[in-house]
Amino acid sequence: MAQTSQGANMPPELGDTLSRQAILSTALISVFRGKFCDFVLVNRKAITFGKHSVIYDVGERSRTFFFLQRGFVKVGTITADGREVIYDVRKGGDVIGELCASEELRPDRAVALEETDAICVPFEDVMQQILKKPDLIAVLVDVFCRALKEAYAQVNSLAIDDTVHRLIKVLIGLAAKIGCRSGTLVEIPTYLTQEEIAQMAAARRERVCTALNSLRRRGMVQYSARGHMLLDVGALEFYSAEATERH
Amino acid sequence: MAQTSQGANMPPELGDTLSRQAILSTALISVFRGKFCDFVLVNRKAITFGKHSVIYDVGERSRTFFFLQRGFVKVGTITADGREVIYDVRKGGDVIGELCASEELRPDRAVALEETDAICVPFEDVMQQILKKPDLIAVLVDVFCRALKEAYAQVNSLAIDDTVHRLIKVLIGLAAKIGCRSGTLVEIPTYLTQEEIAQMAAARRERVCTALNSLRRRGMVQYSARGHMLLDVGALEFYSAEATERH
DNA sequence: TGACGAGTGTTACCGAAGTAACTGACCGCT
DNA sequence: AGCGGTCAGTTACTTCGGTAACACTCGTCA
Numbered sequence A, B: 001m002a003q004t005s006q007g008a009n010m011p012p013e014l015g016d017t018l019s020r021q022a023i024l025s026t027a028l029i030s031v032f033r034g035k036f037c038d039f040v041l042v043n044r045k046a047i048t049f050g051k052h053s054v055i056y057d058v059g060e061r062s063r064t065f066f067f068l069q070r071g072f073v074k075v076g077t078i079t080a081d082g083r084e085v086i087y088d089v090r091k092g093g094d095v096i097g098e099l100c101a102s103e104e105l106r107p108d109r110a111v112a113l114e115e116t117d118a119i120c121v122p123f124e125d126v127m128q129q130i131l132k133k134p135d136l137i138a139v140l141v142d143v144f145c146r147a148l149k150e151a152y153a154q155v156n157s158l159a160i161d162d163t164v165h166r167l168i169k170v171l172i173g174l175a176a177k178i179g180c181r182s183g184t185l186v187e188i189p190t191y192l193t194q195e196e197i198a199q200m201a202a203a204r205r206e207r208v209c210t211a212l213n214s215l216r217r218r219g220m221v222q223y224s225a226r227g228h229m230l231l232d233v234g235a236l237e238f239y240s241a242e243a244t245e246r247h
Numbered sequence C: 001t002g003a004c005g006a007g008t009g010t011t012a013c014c015g016a017a018g019t020a021a022c023t024g025a026c027c028g029c030t
Numbered sequence D: 001a002g003c004g005g006t007c008a009g010t011t012a013c014t015t016c017g018g019t020a021a022c023a024c025t026c027g028t029c030a
Helices: A012-039 A123-132 A136-160 A163-178 A194-201 A205-217 A233-245 B012-039 B123-132 B136-160 B163-178 B194-201 B205-217 B233-245
Strands: A047-049 A054-056 A064-070 A072-078 A084-091 A109-112 A116-122 A180-182 A185-187 A221-223 A229-231 B047-049 B054-056 B064-070 B072-078 B084-091 B109-112 B116-122 B180-182 B185-187 B221-223 B229-231
Touching: A054 A064, A064 A123, A072 A116, A084 A136, A084 A163, A084 A194, A084 B136, A116 A123, A123 A136, A123 B136, A136 A163, A136 B084, A136 B123, A136 B136, A163 A194, A163 A205, A163 A229, A163 A233, A194 A205, A205 A221, B054 B064, B064 B123, B072 B116, B084 B136, B084 B163, B084 B194, B116 B123, B123 B136, B136 B163, B163 B194, B163 B205, B163 B229, B163 B233, B194 B205, B205 B221
Parallel strands: none
Antiparallel strands: A047 A116, A054 A109, A064 A116, A072 A084, A072 A109, A180 A185, A185 A229, A221 A229, B047 B116, B054 B109, B064 B116, B072 B084, B072 B109, B180 B185, B185 B229, B221 B229
């Protein structure tokens, strides 16, 4: 049992928790969009970044935020030995580049996963707008606070989960952040290579490949006609929680 | 060579990088202390927390920041399966509890490593003070931004380093954050069990024990009369960088 | 004083995951 | 049609690190 692709046979609280998170996050984004669009973003022109183009890179000095209008972006870094690590995936309505607030050199980089429109705003301008409209502070603090909470969740996962569970958390996170409903399933509306998924789960591509296929056999992961992933989030959450209880 | 406890035989840029970071961090803390002390903290009384007492815990609803006046605190969490993970160690002059800014339930917890004085300020009060004195925004943003940057550094380390290198990064981080100079070495002015160090490095205590002793044999780690660790930060940084270049 | 608890130090064993080295599918190009 | 590039899928080998089970050193407190 619990191997079907229906989300119906999992503890209801779990599904609730995640959907609430997703709804909150969406709510935040619209507040953000409304508020920042009206004040910071008026009269600024969006730049279009082609698929795979680097929006900003490790070591750059430009202190600018990018307000994504459309598209999907991976945020991560390249380590000293040339390996790529992905922290997060963001979409239209989110901000990227916020780490420039206290660094002179960017420690991170962002790459467009699809064609993406972004409005580029110098950090000083963001701060000035906030001084004029101080209720924007809450929004900015919230952006940082959420990112921090999620980064700590990643640390937890890396510290205690095995590859399969890390992968499942990555998939659940993708569903919550950029997924869109497609019947009873959630579709990830951009194509991610196994290599990229492996960089999010901090594992070898080969392991991710094997794990992904094992989840496919259980019906928790499928591929749409366009080659996008379709996730049974309920089943994934159930699997994730269930196996945490083994000891 | 490079096995001695002198920091003199390592590339100078490395030492510079870290010292600059540490100085910046100290500078920030004093700004922070100055500014927040004057406005947010006037007329509030510090609470004293005894060694090992829990300042706040996972799941609590109180939305309060704690401004540490004196002492040392570990910030981390307890995972679903009861294991402890430590994100950070902070000291007098730092804030803790900042994650309550966008969560109704605390995802983290803080425990005093030594007797610690902290001023407890409701999040709303913090925000109100900031509305009155908007140049405090920069300080708050900086607090979050640094925490976020460090959390991502931990993700990197977990994703690419082996146990020994993670341990070394933990030690270097401790030296920068709470260390005080003791001759050519840096002393960690509180006692940390191997178990706690293991929770910071996301490794088993046994591994940390072995690794620590191997570093001791090379003179990079010693113990003071009071049982506190003494670190040769230069040598640790050299070791860390050197072995990253192996391929 | 001796018994207990907390913490350190060490080792043999085993499993999870990284490494390397493939094959094969599916493009787009010329 | 043939070629090269990118990505998915699989497997044998090896290594790193978790597990378990110890011995040893303190300090304290009954």
